[in-house]
Amino acid sequence: MTTRCNELNFSGGPGALPASVLQQTQRAIEALPETGLSVLGMSHRSAWFISLVEEAMENLRGLLGLSDDYDIAFMQGGSSLQFATIPMNFAGPAWAPPQYISSGYWSRRATAEAQRVHRCGVAWDGEASRYSELPDLAQLDIDPRAAYLHYVSNETVEGLQFGEQRTPSSVPLIADMSSDFLSAPVDTGRYSMIYAHAQKNLGPSGVTVALVKRALLERIPKGLPAILDYRTHIAHRSNYNTPPVFAIYVLTLVSRWLRDDIGGLLAMQKINERKSAMIYGTLDALGDAVRIHAKAPWRSRMNVAFSFGAESLDRAFVEFARERNMTGLEGHRSLGGMRASLYNAVTEQAVAALCETIREFAATRL
Numbered sequence: 001m002t003t004r005c006n007e008l009n010f011s012g013g014p015g016a017l018p019a020s021v022l023q024q025t026q027r028a029i030e031a032l033p034e035t036g037l038s039v040l041g042m043s044h045r046s047a048w049f050i051s052l053v054e055e056a057m058e059n060l061r062g063l064l065g066l067s068d069d070y071d072i073a074f075m076q077g078g079s080s081l082q083f084a085t086i087p088m089n090f091a092g093p094a095w096a097p098p099q100y101i102s103s104g105y106w107s108r109r110a111t112a113e114a115q116r117v118h119r120c121g122v123a124w125d126g127e128a129s130r131y132s133e134l135p136d137l138a139q140l141d142i143d144p145r146a147a148y149l150h151y152v153s154n155e156t157v158e159g160l161q162f163g164e165q166r167t168p169s170s171v172p173l174i175a176d177m178s179s180d181f182l183s184a185p186v187d188t189g190r191y192s193m194i195y196a197h198a199q200k201n202l203g204p205s206g207v208t209v210a211l212v213k214r215a216l217l218e219r220i221p222k223g224l225p226a227i228l229d230y231r232t233h234i235a236h237r238s239n240y241n242t243p244p245v246f247a248i249y250v251l252t253l254v255s256r257w258l259r260d261d262i263g264g265l266l267a268m269q270k271i272n273e274r275k276s277a278m279i280y281g282t283l284d285a286l287g288d289a290v291r292i293h294a295k296a297p298w299r300s301r302m303n304v305a306f307s308f309g310a311e312s313l314d315r316a317f318v319e320f321a322r323e324r325n326m327t328g329l330e331g332h333r334s335l336g337g338m339r340a341s342l343y344n345a346v347t348e349q350a351v352a353a354l355c356e357t358i359r360e361f362a363a364t365r366l
């Protein structure tokens with residue numbers, strides 16, 4: 001019963017984790033096979049943990065094909081702390097104000113937080129379309145002297161995703177990939193920085209991955225608090241103060257699962273494409289009875305935000321699905337409606353079951 005619920009977890013985050021990872025985690029809470037101690041009581045100074053961090057970094061490098069021009073840091077404070085530390089570290093008087101794409105709930109949050117730290121420009125705002133579409137980044141007129149261009153690769157709340165895009169080459173590109181990191185291959189070389197917290201696609205909450213191009217580190221001003229300075233975490237191999245040992249452990253298990261069980265990011269992408277095609281196909285077949293928030297070209301493969309057009313119907317559907325062990329389908333509090341999150345660990349079988357439930361609901365209640 002519990003397992004069945006875990007398999008049918010469509011939560012926006014913290015999201016589903018692979019069944020095999022949950023099983024290994026359960027054993028590790030009792031005793032890690034490598035040390036005989038609970039993972040929850042393992043010292044961050046132990047040889048076990050130090051080599052775990054190295055493995056996690058290696059696995060991420062392998063999955064992403066990340067070059068040695070980049071450093072990796074495992075940090076705390078979630079993606080929200082990154083919203084603040086990015087302008088602190090990488091904007092400054094030597095550059096024009098950083099530019100932000102304001103394309104939905106999370107990029108608006110990132111922009112607002114950055115503006116508390118530094119003057120920032122908004123290069124594009126999706127308000128006119130009620131955040132249902134995305135711009136062509138390469139078409140935007142961005143000041144080439146801008147410190148960087150920041151965008152959110154997948155708008156988790158609205159269900160909008162940039163996907164493989166042409167990007168401007170004139171300014172350093174920084175992307176929040178919190179909700180689609182490791183869901184498909186990415187051309188990491190186009191970015192100066194990529195960050196993603198773990199709790200949507202790579203593990204539990206508590207750890208955030210930052211990939212930073214070494215050249216960008218040279219910009220960091222003197223005098224930042226050490227804990228807010230990316231160089232601190234990089235120099236200490238993500239072990240400056242007590243790191244989130246448990247979250248990094250589970251993230252490492254997920255990276256092994258992606259590599260060994262799934263077969264890498266291209267294989268993951270194919271699975272994710274099949275999952276999202278299944279659900280959009282099911283919804284499109286209902287015609288006017290359903291509204292999908294994202295306009296077609298920008299539909300996310302990770303988060304599907306939709307509504308049956310009336311709050312009472314949406315609530316009835318969430319309840320209908322809950323009776324079938326499906327959870328996490330309520331839309332984000334800012335948008336309402338429903339949201340089905342199809343993160344890596346959500347299986348094709350789970351999505352097929354959700355589609356069946358949608359069809360059944362439509363046939364009996366719409």
Ligand SMILES: *Cc1c(COP(=O)(O)O)cnc(C)c1O
Pocket residue numbers: 013077078079080081106152154155156157176177178179197
């Ligand atoms: C969920 C989410 C966040 C918020 O992350 P926290 O770790 O809660 O700070 C930021 N960005 C995106 C794209 C998200 O989906």
